[in-house]
Amino acid sequence: MAATTSTASSNILTTKKNLSSLSLTSTNKLPTFSSLYSSSRRQRFIVLSASLNSKPTVLVAEKLGEAGINLLKDFANVDCSYNLSPDELCTKISLCDALIVRSGTKVSREVFESSGGRLKVVGRAGVGIDNVDLAAATEHGCLVVNAPTANTIAAAEHGIALLAAMARNVAQADASLKAGKWLRNKYVGVSLVGKTLAVMGFGKVGSEVARRAKGLGMHVIAHDPYAPADRARAVGVELVSFDEAIATADFISLHMPLTPATAKILNDETFAKMKKGVRIVNVARGGVIDEDALVKALDAGIVAQAALDVFTVEPPPQDSKLVQHERVTVTPHLGASTIEAQEGVAIEIAEAVVGALKGELASTAVNAPMVPAEVLTELKPYVVLAEKLGRLAVQLVSGGSGVKDVKVTYASSRAPDDLDTRVLRAMITKGLIEPISSVFVNLVNADFSAKQRGLRLSEERIHLDGSPESPLDSIQVQIANVESKFASAISETGEIKVEGRVKDGIPHLIKVGSFEVDVSLEGSIILCRQVDQPGMIGRVGSVLGEQNVNVSFMSVGRIAPRKQAVMAIGVDEQPSKETLKMIGDIPAIEEFVFLKL
Numbered sequence: 180m181a182a183t184t185s186t187a188s189s190n191i192l193t194t195k196k197n198l199s200s201l202s203l204t205s206t207n208k209l210p211t212f213s214s215l216y217s218s219s220r221r222q223r224f225i226v227l228s229a230s231l232n233s234k235p236t237v238l239v240a241e242k243l244g245e246a247g248i249n250l251l252k253d254f255a256n257v258d259c260s261y262n263l264s265p266d267e268l269c270t271k272i273s274l275c276d277a278l279i280v281r282s283g284t285k286v287s288r289e290v291f292e293s294s295g296g297r298l299k300v301v302g303r304a305g306v307g308i309d310n311v312d313l314a315a316a317t318e319h320g321c322l323v324v325n326a327p328t329a330n331t332i333a334a335a336e337h338g339i340a341l342l343a344a345m346a347r348n349v350a351q352a353d354a355s356l357k358a359g360k361w362l363r364n365k366y367v368g369v370s371l372v373g374k375t376l377a378v379m380g381f382g383k384v385g386s387e388v389a390r391r392a393k394g395l396g397m398h399v400i401a402h403d404p405y406a407p408a409d410r411a412r413a414v415g416v417e418l419v420s421f422d423e424a425i426a427t428a429d430f431i432s433l434h435m436p437l438t439p440a441t442a443k444i445l446n447d448e449t450f451a452k453m454k455k456g457v458r459i460v461n462v463a464r465g466g467v468i469d470e471d472a473l474v475k476a477l478d479a480g481i482v483a484q485a486a487l488d489v490f491t492v493e494p495p496p497q498d499s500k501l502v503q504h505e506r507v508t509v510t511p512h513l514g515a516s517t518i519e520a521q522e523g524v525a526i527e528i529a530e531a532v533v534g535a536l537k538g539e540l541a542s543t544a545v546n547a548p549m550v551p552a553e554v555l556t557e558l559k560p561y562v563v564l565a566e567k568l569g570r571l572a573v574q575l576v577s578g579g580s581g582v583k584d585v586k587v588t589y590a591s592s593r594a595p596d597d598l599d600t601r602v603l604r605a606m607i608t609k610g611l612i613e614p615i616s617s618v619f620v621n622l623v624n625a626d627f628s629a630k631q632r633g634l635r636l637s638e639e640r641i642h643l644d645g646s647p648e649s650p651l652d653s654i655q656v657q658i659a660n661v662e663s664k665f666a667s668a669i670s671e672t673g674e675i676k677v678e679g680r681v682k683d684g685i686p687h688l689i690k691v692g693s694f695e696v697d698v699s700l701e702g703s704i705i706l707c708r709q710v711d712q713p714g715m716i717g718r719v720g721s722v723l724g725e726q727n728v729n730v731s732f733m734s735v736g737r738i739a740p741r742k743q744a745v746m747a748i749g750v751d752e753q754p755s756k757e758t759l760k761m762i763g764d765i766p767a768i769e770e771f772v773f774l775k776l
C-alpha cells in the first residue's frame with residue numbers, strides 16, 4: 180500500500196485513541212461533530228494537556244525568523260538549539276511540548292518515541308514535510324502543521340535567479356575570475372528572450388515562475404495534468420502534454436511535488452525526447468530527476484546546462500558527479516531562504532504552533548486527527564472508501580482542462596438529516612488532491628484546499644427504500660470534462676466514473692465507467708479492458724503469479740458475452756514495469772492501467 184494512503188487512513192483511524200488521550204474543553208463534554216468541523220480558526224475544542232497548568236516549552240531546532248521567535252516567547256518558553264545530533268534531539272524532546280524545524284532536521288519515529296507523550300505539535304517552517312514521520316506523529320497523537328504559502332515567491336524568485344545565472348554562466352565565470360582568470364570568450368551565454376520555457380507543475384510556485392518568465396520575454400508553456408486551464412489562461416500560458424512540453428522547450432523548470440508519479444520523471448527515456456541543448460532548472464525536489472540519467476544526458480550533450488537547488492540526498496556527497504559537473508550550477512536548497520520569506524514562514528508557523536498549543540484548529544494541519552469517536556465508529560469504512568474512490572478517480576485522469584468538476588452521489592436509505600456527509604466529502608477531496616500535489620488535506624482544510632485549486636465538488640443524495648441501519652449503500656465519484664488514461668472509465672455521459680460500496684466492513688469498487696466489477700479496495704488495482712473470451716483471467720493471473728505479485732481479488736464486468744469486458748485485479752505488491760508490459764502484451768488486452776490506493 181502506498182505510504183501516503185496508509186498515513187492518510189491512520190490519521191483518521193487512530194482518532195479514538197488520540198481523543199481519549201487529550202483533555203477536552205472546559206465544558207468537559209465530547210465536542211459535537213459540527214463544532215469539530217467548523218472552519219473557524221478561533222474555535223477552541225481541545226486543550227492539549229501539557230499546556231493546562233504551566234507555560235509550554237517550544238524547541239526551535241533550526242534557524243527561525245525573529246518575529247516568529249518573539250510570537251512564540253509571548254506564550255511559551257523557547258529553546259533555540261540548532262545543529263542538534265539525532266541523539267541530542269531525542270534527549271531534549273522529552274522536555275518539550277512543541278518542536279519547530281525546517282527541512283534539515285529528521286523528525287523520526289525515535290523522536291516521537293523519546294518524547295514520552297509530551298510532544299504535542301511539530302511545526303514545519305515551510306512546505307515539504309518529507310523530513311517528518313507523519314505516521315509516527317499521528318500514532319503518538321502529535322499534530323503536525325506546516326507553512327505552505329509564505330515561501331512561494333522566494334522559491335519562484337530563486338528559480339528565476341538560477342535560470343538567468345545558468346544562461347549566462349554566472350557561477351562558473353565568478354569562480355574563474357576569482358581564480359585569477361579572465362575568460363571572456365569561454366563564458367558566452369544564451370539569451371532568454373524568445374525562448375520557450377516549459378513550467379512543469381503549475382501550482383503556487385510554478386505559476387509565479389511563469390509570470391516572471393513572461394516578463395523576461397520568454398514564451399511560456401506549462402504541463403500540469405491537474406491545473407485548471409483558466410488559471411493558466413489568466414497568466415497567458417498554454418497547458419500542454421508532458422511529451423509536448425519536454426520536446427519543445429529550450430528551458431525546463433520543475434515545480435511539481437515529489438510523489439510516486441513524479442519520482443524520477445526526468446530519466447533516460449524522457450531526456451532522450453528533449454530538444455538537444457535543453458537547459459533544466461530544479462527548485463522542487465531532487466527526487467523528481469534521475470540524477471545519474473542527468474549526468475549522462477549532460478555528457479551526451481542532450482542537456483546543455485542544469486541549475487539545481489535540491490538533491491535526492493541532502494547534502495549530496497562531496498564527490499557527486501552532478502554537483503561537480505562543469506555545466507551544472509548548484510545551490511544548497513536555498514529556494515525558501517530570503518529574509519522576507521523566512522520572516523513570513525516564521526510568523527506563519529509560530530501562529531500555527533501557538534494556536535495548536537492553545538487548542539485551536541490549525542488550517543495548515545497536516546494530520547489533524549479530529550473526528551469524534553462516535554461519528555467515526557459508524558463511518559469508518561465509508562471514510563476509507565471515500566478517500567480511495569477519490570484517489571482512483573484522479574489517477575484515471577490523463578488530460579483535459581484540469582480536474583475542476585467533481586460530482587459525488589451518495590445512495591442511502593437514511594433521511595438526509597441523519598447522514599452528515601462532510602467527513603466523506605473531505606476524504607474524497609483528500610483522495611483527489613493528495614496524489615497530485617504537495618498539499619495535505621484533512622477535515623479542516625478540505626473545502627479550502629478544493630477552492631484554492633478551482634475544484635468544484637457537488638454532492639447529490641439518492642434516497643433508497645429499505646432499512647436505514649447502515650449509513651450508506653454506495654458512493655459514486657464522477658469527474659467531468661477530462662480525458663482518461665483508461666478509456667473504459669468514461670461513462671455513457673462522458674465523465675470518469677467510479678463507484679464503491681462497503682461489504683462486510685471492507686470498501687469495494689463496484690463500477691468503473693459503465694462496467695460493473697467487484698474488487699476489494701486494499702493494496703492496489705490493475706484494470707484491463709479486453710475482448711471477453713475464455714482463458715483471460717488465467718493468462719493475466721499467471722503473468723502476475725510468475726512475477727511473484729500476489730492477487731487478492733479478481734472480477735470481470737462485461738457488456739455482453741464475448742464483447743468487451745473490464746477485469747479488475749487487486750494486487751498486494753506493486754508490479755514492476757516489466758510485469759505491466761507483459762500484461763499489456765497479451766494480445767486480447769486492449770488497454771490497462773495500474774492504480775495505487
Ligand SMILES: NC(=O)C1=CN([C@@H]2O[C@H](COP(=O)(O)OP(=O)(O)OC[C@H]3O[C@@H](n4cnc5c(N)ncnc54)[C@H](O)[C@@H]3O)[C@@H](O)[C@H]2O)C=CC1
Binds near residue numbers: 379385489
Ligand atoms: N527549493 C525550495 O526551497 C522550495 C521547494 N518547494 C517545492 O516546490 C514544489 C512546488 O511547491 P508548490 O508550488 O507550493 O506546490 P503546489 O501543490 O501549489 O503545486 C504543485 C503542482 O504540481 C502539479 N502536479 C502534480 N503532479 C504533477 C505531474 N505529474 N506533472 C506535472 N504537474 C504535477 C499539481 O497539480 C500542482 O499544481 C514542491 O515540491 C515543494 O516542496 C517549495 C518551496 C521552497
Ligand SMILES: O=C(O)C(=O)COP(=O)(O)O
Binds near residue numbers: 514
Ligand atoms: O518549503 C519547502 O518545501 C522547502 O523546500 C524549503 O525548505 P527549508 O525550509 O528552506 O529547509
